[in-house]
Amino acid sequence: MSVMLLFALAIAGIFGQIGSHATPAGPSACSNITSHLGSSKVVNSELNLKYINSTEYYNTLQDAYKPSCIVYPKSSQDVSVALQAIRAADSRFAIKAGGHNPNTFYSSVDDGVLIDLSSLNAKSYDPDTTLATYGPGGTFGDLYDYFVRYGRTVVGARLAGVGTGLALGGGMSYLSPQYGMACDSFRELEIVLPDGEIVTASNTSNPDLFFASRGGGGNAYGVVTKYTVQSRPAGQFFAGNIIYAFQEKDTVLEAISNFIQYNNDPKASIIGTYEKLPTPDLNLNLDEAIIMFLVYDGQDSGSAFANFTSIPYLINTLNIKTYPDVANMPIPYSTEISRGANIFRVGVHRADTDEYRTAVDKWRDWGESNKGKYLLLSLDFQPVPKSLTDASKAQGGNAMQMPDGPWFWLNYLITTPPLMSGPDYDAVQSSFRDMVASTTNAEGLPLFINDASHDQNPLSTFSTYAKLQEIKKKYDPDNFFADRTGGWSFA
Ligand SMILES: Cc1cc2nc3c(=O)[nH]c(=O)nc-3n(C[C@H](O)[C@H](O)[C@H](O)COP(=O)(O)OP(=O)(O)OC[C@H]3O[C@@H](n4cnc5c(N)ncnc54)[C@H](O)[C@@H]3O)c2cc1C
Ligand SMILES: *[C@@H]1O[C@H](CO)[C@@H](O)[C@H](O)[C@H]1NC(C)=O
Ligand SMILES: *[C@@H]1O[C@H](CO)[C@@H](O)[C@H](O)[C@H]1NC(C)=O
Numbered sequence: 001m002s003v004m005l006l007f008a009l010a011i012a013g014i015f016g017q018i019g020s021h022a023t024p025a026g027p028s029a030c031s032n033i034t035s036h037l038g039s040s041k042v043v044n045s046e047l048n049l050k051y052i053n054s055t056e057y058y059n060t061l062q063d064a065y066k067p068s069c070i071v072y073p074k075s076s077q078d079v080s081v082a083l084q085a086i087r088a089a090d091s092r093f094a095i096k097a098g099g100h101n102p103n104t105f106y107s108s109v110d111d112g113v114l115i116d117l118s119s120l121n122a123k124s125y126d127p128d129t130t131l132a133t134y135g136p137g138g139t140f141g142d143l144y145d146y147f148v149r150y151g152r153t154v155v156g157a158r159l160a161g162v163g164t165g166l167a168l169g170g171g172m173s174y175l176s177p178q179y180g181m182a183c184d185s186f187r188e189l190e191i192v193l194p195d196g197e198i199v200t201a202s203n204t205s206n207p208d209l210f211f212a213s214r215g216g217g218g219n220a221y222g223v224v225t226k227y228t229v230q231s232r233p234a235g236q237f238f239a240g241n242i243i244y245a246f247q248e249k250d251t252v253l254e255a256i257s258n259f260i261q262y263n264n265d266p267k268a269s270i271i272g273t274y275e276k277l278p279t280p281d282l283n284l285n286l287d288e289a290i291i292m293f294l295v296y297d298g299q300d301s302g303s304a305f306a307n308f309t310s311i312p313y314l315i316n317t318l319n320i321k322t323y324p325d326v327a328n329m330p331i332p333y334s335t336e337i338s339r340g341a342n343i344f345r346v347g348v349h350r351a352d353t354d355e356y357r358t359a360v361d362k363w364r365d366w367g368e369s370n371k372g373k374y375l376l377l378s379l380d381f382q383p384v385p386k387s388l389t390d391a392s393k394a395q396g397g398n399a400m401q402m403p404d405g406p407w408f409w410l411n412y413l414i415t416t417p418p419l420m421s422g423p424d425y426d427a428v429q430s431s432f433r434d435m436v437a438s439t440t441n442a443e444g445l446p447l448f449i450n451d452a453s454h455d456q457n458p459l460s461t462f463s464t465y466a467k468l469q470e471i472k473k474k475y476d477p478d479n480f481f482a483d484r485t486g487g488w489s490f491a
């Protein structure tokens with residue numbers, strides 16, 4: 001073979017390679033974004049500390065995904081440029097705020113562009129209007145620390161480490177019995193639409209988009225780059241955890257049930273959590289416990305928690321706390337410490353039925369017969385009192401159009417061991433799903449987006465589903481978000 005021919009083949013090979021292996025969509029979007037925004041706002045290397053930090057999730061199964069690059073927008077214009085470049089390259093992408101949604105590809109992406117909103121973290125407070133503004137970056141703990149200097153707070157997560165995506169899924173707060181869900185306090189949102197246009201959503205501007213963004217889920221109608229919300233007073237709280245031995249399970253359940261049905265002081269708020277660890281039982285009851293979170297907005301809780309304090313307990317940390325301290329119950333950094341192979345599922349029940357008793361029994365039986373297949377099981381009672389649904393209505397209602405309380409959500413968490421094989425993992429998840437599904441949900445009540453698993457299709461349980469589908473079609477007309485990133489199904 002002549003040298004010339006070899007050269008010819010080599011050159012053809014090179015060109016052929018360029019022709020047949022065009023730069024893949026992710027890297028191509030990344031280089032376009034870098035050329036528009038500059039290299040300081042884009043990280044490409046998997047070894048970069050910022051890259052490693054941004055690919056950490058509450059559900060650590062997502063930590064393994066390798067985005068082509070990570071973009072850190074500093075303005076809504078930057079978000080707009082990034083979305084348009086992603087669209088032009090036909091790349092996959094994900095939008096990440098706090099990274100706590102356990103569903104894969106909701107805020108994570110493999111081979112595509114990860115938009116990390118952490119640099120969009122401006123905050124302000126206007127004492128004349130008592131309105132607060134914040135960007136989607138940072139955690140609710142950051143927001144509580146900031147606004148408390150004005151004696152104010154915003155309605156948000158119960159745990160400091162959770163991100164602002166919480167409010168787009170509704171957002172259940174200790175303050176919700178007084179002020180409604182986190183999204184009910186929205187007054188105006190700045191949103192970058194899927195086509196890159198930057199718009200305002202409020203009661204008077206794009207009211208349909210404003211409606212859908214109040215609890216109709218993140219990652220669906222655009223990227224929220226600024227929240228303007230009604231702030232709330234943050235004074236002294238009487239709050240803490242009470243831990244009971246599991247043998248008190250029926251007594252505590254009775255107290256939770258009574259609280260859900262009869263408490264009529266909106267300043268009193270609880271979560272009841274039943275916990276199960278993988279350790280052998282040994283009849284010592286060390287493998288299970290009940291942890292109550294009790295929070296009163298004010299120094300004197302009156303008799304609101306008497307039904308809980310009168311049950312024999314192991315630990316009681318009730319005392320006077322600031323709001324930032326309330327968000328660090330039971331211990332600071334709990335959302336970071338509890339990172340793992342975490343999956344949520346959710347149920348919804350009316351207060352005047354017995355479903356919760358059978359739910360707890362089924363959950364416990366499942367835990368007993370599946371020892372070794374989980375590191376932690378947690379079952380959380382989240383009351384939705386009438387005062388909450390009234391407060392929501394008084395502010396125009398949200399995307400759930402929540403029927404009158406009292407009712408409650410049951411949140412199920414499973415943490416599986418880190419090194420489970422694929423088939424073992426799938427088997428335990430499907431068995432867990434069946435256990436949850438064996439307790440029938442109440443008719444006509446919405447499943448909570450923030451605690452739902454992807455396959456539970458929570459939007460379809462909303463009475464507003466048809467309206468949300470139309471809004472989705474209007475703002476994402478060519479299915480750019482629907483096809484290119486994860487998120488709740490509108491189909
Ligand atoms: C430890 C823990 C405690 C929790 N406590 C509560 C609680 O007290 N109350 C409650 O209601 N829920 C709670 N949740 C559930 C929580 O609300 C959801 O997991 C929520 O998705 C977390 O938001 P994030 O910003 O941290 O997560 P992310 O996964 O970053 O965001 C959630 C979703 O919203 C999208 N999104 C985020 N920001 C934007 C934006 N600006 N524009 C468009 N889309 C966006 C993301 O793409 C993603 O799909 C808790 C979860 C955990 C893990
Ligand atoms: C890591 O990410 C968190 C949350 O997004 C942020 O608060 C922190 O400053 C980041 N750390 C580094 C080193 O980037
Ligand atoms: C690069 O991104 C811009 C928007 O930011 C877009 O208009 C343009 O078409 C993109 N170019 C390519 C080659 O994809």
Ligand SMILES: *[C@@H]1O[C@H](CO)[C@@H](O)[C@H](O)[C@H]1NC(C)=O
Nearest residue numbers: 258259262263303304305307
């Ligand atoms: C406490 O329990 C009793 C029933 O034992 C009930 O009547 C009362 O309303 C409950 N109070 C609260 C605040 O839960």
Ligand SMILES: *[C@@H]1O[C@H](CO)[C@@H](O)[C@H](O)[C@H]1NC(C)=O
Nearest residue numbers: 186187203393394395396397
């Ligand atoms: C928004 O409009 C609804 C009616 O469409 C109204 O009930 C609600 O009070 C308004 N909210 C605010 C904050 O103005």
